[in-house]
Amino acid sequence: MPDSPPPLATYDASSIQVLEGLQAVRKRPGMYIGSTDARGLHHLITEVVDNSIDEVLAGACTDISVTLHSDGSCSVADNGRGIPIEEHPKYHKPALEIVMTILHAGSKFDRGTYKVSGGLHGVGVHVVNALSEWLEVRVKRSGREYYQRYQQGAPVAPLADVGPAETTGTEIRFLPDATVFETLAFDREVVERRLKELSFLNPTVTIHFRDEAAGREASYHHAGGISEFVEDLNSSLTSLFAPPIYLHAQRDTTDIEVAIQYNDGYNETTLAFVNNIHTFDGGTHVVGLRAALTRTFNDYARRSGGLKGDKEGLTGEDVREGLACVLSVKVLEPQFEGQTKARLGNSEVKGQVESAVNDKLAEFLEEHPAVGQTLIAKAVRAAQAREAARKARELTRRKGLLEGGGLPGKLADCHSRNPAECELFIVEGDSAGGTAKQGRDREFQAILPLWGKILNVEKARLDKMLQNDAIRALITAIGAGVGDEVDLTKLRYHKIILMTDADVDGAHIRTLLLTLFYRKMNELISEGHVYIAQAPLYRIQKGTRFQYAYSDEERDRILAEFGDGRGVTMQRYKGLGEMNAEQLAETTMRPGPRTLLRVTIEDAIRANEIFKILMGEDVEPRRQYIQEHAIEVTNLDV
Numbered sequence: 001m002p003d004s005p006p007p008l009a010t011y012d013a014s015s016i017q018v019l020e021g022l023q024a025v026r027k028r029p030g031m032y033i034g035s036t037d038a039r040g041l042h043h044l045i046t047e048v049v050d051n052s053i054d055e056v057l058a059g060a061c062t063d064i065s066v067t068l069h070s071d072g073s074c075s076v077a078d079n080g081r082g083i084p085i086e087e088h089p090k091y092h093k094p095a096l097e098i099v100m101t102i103l104h105a106g107s108k109f110d111r112g113t114y115k116v117s118g119g120l121h122g123v124g125v126h127v128v129n130a131l132s133e134w135l136e137v138r139v140k141r142s143g144r145e146y147y148q149r150y151q152q153g154a155p156v157a158p159l160a161d162v163g164p165a166e167t168t169g170t171e172i173r174f175l176p177d178a179t180v181f182e183t184l185a186f187d188r189e190v191v192e193r194r195l196k197e198l199s200f201l202n203p204t205v206t207i208h209f210r211d212e213a214a215g216r217e218a219s220y221h222h223a224g225g226i227s228e229f230v231e232d233l234n235s236s237l238t239s240l241f242a243p244p245i246y247l248h249a250q251r252d253t254t255d256i257e258v259a260i261q262y263n264d265g266y267n268e269t270t271l272a273f274v275n276n277i278h279t280f281d282g283g284t285h286v287v288g289l290r291a292a293l294t295r296t297f298n299d300y301a302r303r304s305g306g307l308k309g310d311k312e313g314l315t316g317e318d319v320r321e322g323l324a325c326v327l328s329v330k331v332l333e334p335q336f337e338g339q340t341k342a343r344l345g346n347s348e349v350k351g352q353v354e355s356a357v358n359d360k361l362a363e364f365l366e367e368h369p370a371v372g373q374t375l376i377a378k379a380v381r382a383a384q385a386r387e388a389a390r391k392a393r394e395l396t397r398r399k400g401l402l403e404g405g406g407l408p409g410k411l412a413d414c415h416s417r418n419p420a421e422c423e424l425f426i427v428e429g430d431s432a433g434g435t436a437k438q439g440r441d442r443e444f445q446a447i448l449p450l451w452g453k454i455l456n457v458e459k460a461r462l463d464k465m466l467q468n469d470a471i472r473a474l475i476t477a478i479g480a481g482v483g484d485e486v487d488l489t490k491l492r493y494h495k496i497i498l499m500t501d502a503d504v505d506g507a508h509i510r511t512l513l514l515t516l517f518y519r520k521m522n523e524l525i526s527e528g529h530v531y532i533a534q535a536p537l538y539r540i541q542k543g544t545r546f547q548y549a550y551s552d553e554e555r556d557r558i559l560a561e562f563g564d565g566r567g568v569t570m571q572r573y574k575g576l577g578e579m580n581a582e583q584l585a586e587t588t589m590r591p592g593p594r595t596l597l598r599v600t601i602e603d604a605i606r607a608n609e610i611f612k613i614l615m616g617e618d619v620e621p622r623r624q625y626i627q628e629h630a631i632e633v634t635n636l637d638v
């Protein structure tokens, strides 16, 4: 990465400090933004938008505009107070320049809102600046407009007064540095999803979005806040009551907001945020919420007669059946943990959320007995279904339907008993299963072919899927249990690899399995145990030379390299079954040549959304989805 000295006018002590700061960021971008892949790239936008959201939290900003420009840059404009431009007492430079090059909060210029720290958020706009080929900032403040431009984080000229201004605000436009990032393409859907989320969490703001190249514009404003958010989560389902339950409380310095609305389905969707950051992997706030739900519903059920004293209580799973919930907490000094820093670690927050939800939810149920009775009846039905399922499972076990030490008969297990080195390949059908069995390294690679019509389990209600023999075999093979009972210490393979065909059925099975893991074995994904195998789409040959292509772009590149025309043959793989065992091993299975994609929680959430649309009752969203994705699907299905 070129680190040419930035064109500073004078190299005084503070300039040197700036240089060192910028170099530290450019040397180890991952330390500041997590990674330099697409996720890190989008983090740049998040970081800048979060700064504008801070102005919203301070009550000083109502509108934010985010634009993806045709030149690959992104701009974020707000009508806040404008970054201060007064001289910084220590550095004798405009505070703006200090904010853009060193600090994200000098004490005097601190905005006094909930700060985001400990994670990858709130690292400061100077990090975005350091990782941008160029960045331009415009500030309107005290009747004037100011402008400054930077390259790779260093100012190319002093801050300039460019004329009068009637309003106030800040606009930051930046082009991510191609020498830092592996990809430079912003994904409109990713950006819009995040902006929509922010507009629910901050009901006073309107966020305008524009994608210049695609000619798309959208505005997000949700005055109903997180209550509207859960309504949105339930929009393709039937809600059991309206409006959603909304709870708001303060415990110590922690602010707690919860919106709850049940639907007549069987799944749980809980989205949890800390200082506006989506904690995909949950944490202490979610633990507190769950404890409170279980306790409050049990107490209420006993008091209202819905549950007899001698009966066993409702479990967490029972009371979360059909739950759509958004939890948003504001914590003074959040500590984020885990691989992607997406889990809240502050232990005190568990008790704070638990106490707040206990009190407020009990109060709500007392005041709304009709809603209370509906929910208790539903949870009791869930408990009965759970008990019936348990009996059925026991019966299955006793009847010996699962052979050989309790492991499914279709599983070709590996020799090793060390889970850390073991891999389970999940394939479609016996034919691909046979090839994979021949191609594997039986020391540490196990194969489980799925069989039968696992796709069309009558609109595949997730619980129904658990009654499907192939799915049950899968759960038994993995060994870690399902639902509330998941125990990763019993996991039999640390890599669970989905190896499906590159066609529509393969995509469906992948969506379905990811949804199953996401909903019923979440830890598998959050701890990074699930992977997707990358099988080649083409084999291109000229004479004795051949190469595999894993994408259409790669195919075109190889075709160009081989020289078009005579003697070039191309085979398109429609399924894994078209490869022989050695080909499959060398392209897809063997560590070394193969590439595995590790599934993230975001991938799983995506799959879950698609699953809901594909399997849901509503025809319209399904029609729309299939239409929007028709191109991708036809590509897959050629």
Ligand code: 0RA
Residues within 6 Å of the ligand: 048, 051, 052, 055, 078, 080, 081, 082, 083, 084, 109, 110, 111, 170
């Ligand atoms: C420090 C202090 C104040 C505002 C800001 C920073 C500020 C930063 C950004 C970043 C993007 N948009 C922004 N808007 C404001 C408070 C200034 C005052 O009290 O007038």
